[in-house]
Amino acid sequence: MCAAVDTHLTDPTPAIGAEPDTAQRLVVVGDVLLDRDITGTANRLSPEAPVPILSGAQTAHRPGGAGLAAVLAAREPGWRVTLVCGIGQDEPGAQLRALLDETGVEVIDLATSGTTPVKTRVRAADRTLLRFDTDTDLVPLGPLPDPVRTRLAEAAAVLVCDYGRGITSHDELRQALASAAADRPLVWDPHPKGTAPVPGTTLAVPNTDEALHFSGHPGPRDLAGDTARAVQLLAAWPVKQVAVTRGRDGAVLVADADGHPLAIPARRAAGDTCGAGDQLAVTTAVTLAAGRLPSHAMAVAVEAATGYVEAGGPASLTAPPAPGRTDPLELTARVRARGGKVVGAGGCFDLLHAGHLSLLEQARRLGDALIVCINSDTSVRRLKGEDRPVVGERERAALLAALDSVIVVGEDTPERVLAELRPDLWVKGGDYSGRRIAEADLVENWGGEVVTVPFLEGHSTTTRIHHVAQQADAR
Incomplete structure (x- = not known):
C-alpha cells in the first residue's frame, strides 16, 4: 500500500497578527524535552560483562514530549502550529529550540530559567537496548504572556500534551485553556504526574x-x-468524552456512561512506537x-x-519515504525496474x-501497480460546482489508500502528474x-495507451447526490 498526498510542510509561522493565508491554527500546550537516539549495530557481547x-x-x-506532537502537527497540510511550553535555559534547551524552529513551529516559552530534560535511547536492530534520562527539576514558569491568549483565540483546535513536568498546573494557563475549550475542540493527553483536564475539554x-x-x-487490562x-x-473529569488508548489493540471511546462504548480496533504494526500516542492526539485534534x-x-x-509506527516511528521524521509505500514516483520506478506495467486512473471519487x-478493480487487473490521481477539493469545486465535493480530499485519499498509491492533484486534468x-x-x-x-495526447506522447473499462450502470455520484436531496426534500 502507498498513500501519497501532494502536500508540503507549512512555511515558518509569521509574526502574531500577520496571517497571509487561510491556514488554520493549532495550539499545542505541554512539557517539552530533548530526545536523543544513539543507534548502531550490536552483533557481539562484551568480554567484560x-x-x-x-x-x-x-x-x-x-524534540520530545509536546515538542514531538508539535512537529507531527506541523507536518499536517494546512496547519500552522504554536507550541506553548517551558524550555530550560541551557545547551539542550537551545538545541531543542533550534530543532523546533527548523520545522516551522512557533514557540511561546513560559520558562524563566531551569534546565531541559534529555531522554536518551540506545538502539540496535530497531530495538531499544537501554534508556537513561537526565534528572532535572521542574522548569520555573513565569506569568502567562498575552501572545498565548491571542493564539488560543485564533486556534481552530487546542491540544494539551501533559508530560508531568508542571505546565498544566499553571493557573493562568489553565484558565485560558478552559476559556478556549468553550468554543473550539480541546483534546487532553494526560500524564500520571500531571493534572486533570480543564472544564469543557472535548476529549481526553x-x-x-x-x-x-x-x-x-x-480491573483487567482488557476491553x-x-x-x-x-x-x-x-x-x-469535566470532559465531554473519554477515549482510552490501548496500544496495538486500538482504543475504546465512551461518550455516555449508560450508552455502549465504541471499540476501535487497530491493525497490527511492528516498529518503534515512540511518539505514536502523540500522533494519535494530533490527528484527533485536527480531525x-x-x-x-x-x-x-x-x-x-x-x-x-x-501508520506512524509502520513508517518507522520517530525515524520517519527525517527518513526519506519508504520505497513503494509513500512515493508514487519510487513505486513507478520499482515496478518498471522489474519489467512491470504501471496503470494510472483519475477522477474526483466523491462519495465512493x-x-x-x-x-x-478493473484498472488494477490491467497491470502490476495502480496509481490513482484524485482531484483536490478546489479542483472538484471548479468541475462540479460550489456544493462539491461532499467528501474532502483527505478522506477520499484515505478511502482509496488500500490501492497501490494515491495522489491528490490540484489540476482539473492531471497533466503535470x-x-x-x-x-x-x-x-x-x-x-x-x-x-x-483530454489528456490522451499527453499519454500517447511517451507511448502510453488510454483505455476505458466497462461502466457500471446506475452508479453516478451526481445522480446519487440528487437522489439523496430529493429524499430530504420529501421529508
Whole structure:
C-alpha cells in the first residue's frame, strides 16, 4: 500500500497578527524535552560483562514530549502550529529550540530559567537496548504572556500534551485553556504526574496505564477493564468524552456512561512506537477541528498512529519515504525496474460507490501497480460546482489508500502528474467511450495507451447526490 498526498510542510509561522493565508491554527500546550537516539549495530557481547557492544553508533536529536506532537502537527497540510511550553535555559534547551524552529513551529516559552530534560535511547536492530534520562527539576514558569491568549483565540483546535513536568498546573494557563475549550475542540493527553483536564475539554485520551492511575480501577487490562476506567473518568473529569488508548489493540471511546462504548480496533504494526500516542492526539485534534465527531476522529487517529509506527516511528521524521509505500514516483520506478506495467486512473471519487470500485478493480487487473490521481477539493469545486465535493480530499485519499498509491492533484486534468509518472496505461470509466479524453495526447506522447473499462450502470455520484436531496426534500 502507498498513500501519497501532494502536500508540503507549512512555511515558518509569521509574526502574531500577520496571517497571509487561510491556514488554520493549532495550539499545542505541554512539557517539552530533548530526545536523543544513539543507534548502531550490536552483533557481539562484551568480554567484560554479558552486555552487547554497540558499533558504528550514530546520534540523532529531535524534540520530545509536546515538542514531538508539535512537529507531527506541523507536518499536517494546512496547519500552522504554536507550541506553548517551558524550555530550560541551557545547551539542550537551545538545541531543542533550534530543532523546533527548523520545522516551522512557533514557540511561546513560559520558562524563566531551569534546565531541559534529555531522554536518551540506545538502539540496535530497531530495538531499544537501554534508556537513561537526565534528572532535572521542574522548569520555573513565569506569568502567562498575552501572545498565548491571542493564539488560543485564533486556534481552530487546542491540544494539551501533559508530560508531568508542571505546565498544566499553571493557573493562568489553565484558565485560558478552559476559556478556549468553550468554543473550539480541546483534546487532553494526560500524564500520571500531571493534572486533570480543564472544564469543557472535548476529549481526553489517556492510555491504559494513565487511565488506571487516574481512575484507580483495578480491573483487567482488557476491553472491559478499559471501558470501565473510561466510564469512571467520564464521571470524575469535566470532559465531554473519554477515549482510552490501548496500544496495538486500538482504543475504546465512551461518550455516555449508560450508552455502549465504541471499540476501535487497530491493525497490527511492528516498529518503534515512540511518539505514536502523540500522533494519535494530533490527528484527533485536527480531525475534530474539521467538524468530525469524536468517534470518527478516534478511528482516523488510531489508523494514523498505526501508520506512524509502520513508517518507522520517530525515524520517519527525517527518513526519506519508504520505497513503494509513500512515493508514487519510487513505486513507478520499482515496478518498471522489474519489467512491470504501471496503470494510472483519475477522477474526483466523491462519495465512493460501487461504480468507482468497479473501475479501480478493473484498472488494477490491467497491470502490476495502480496509481490513482484524485482531484483536490478546489479542483472538484471548479468541475462540479460550489456544493462539491461532499467528501474532502483527505478522506477520499484515505478511502482509496488500500490501492497501490494515491495522489491528490490540484489540476482539473492531471497533466503535470502524468508527465512525471508516465503510466503505461491511463484508465477511464466507460462513460467516456466515444469521445476523446483530454489528456490522451499527453499519454500517447511517451507511448502510453488510454483505455476505458466497462461502466457500471446506475452508479453516478451526481445522480446519487440528487437522489439523496430529493429524499430530504420529501421529508
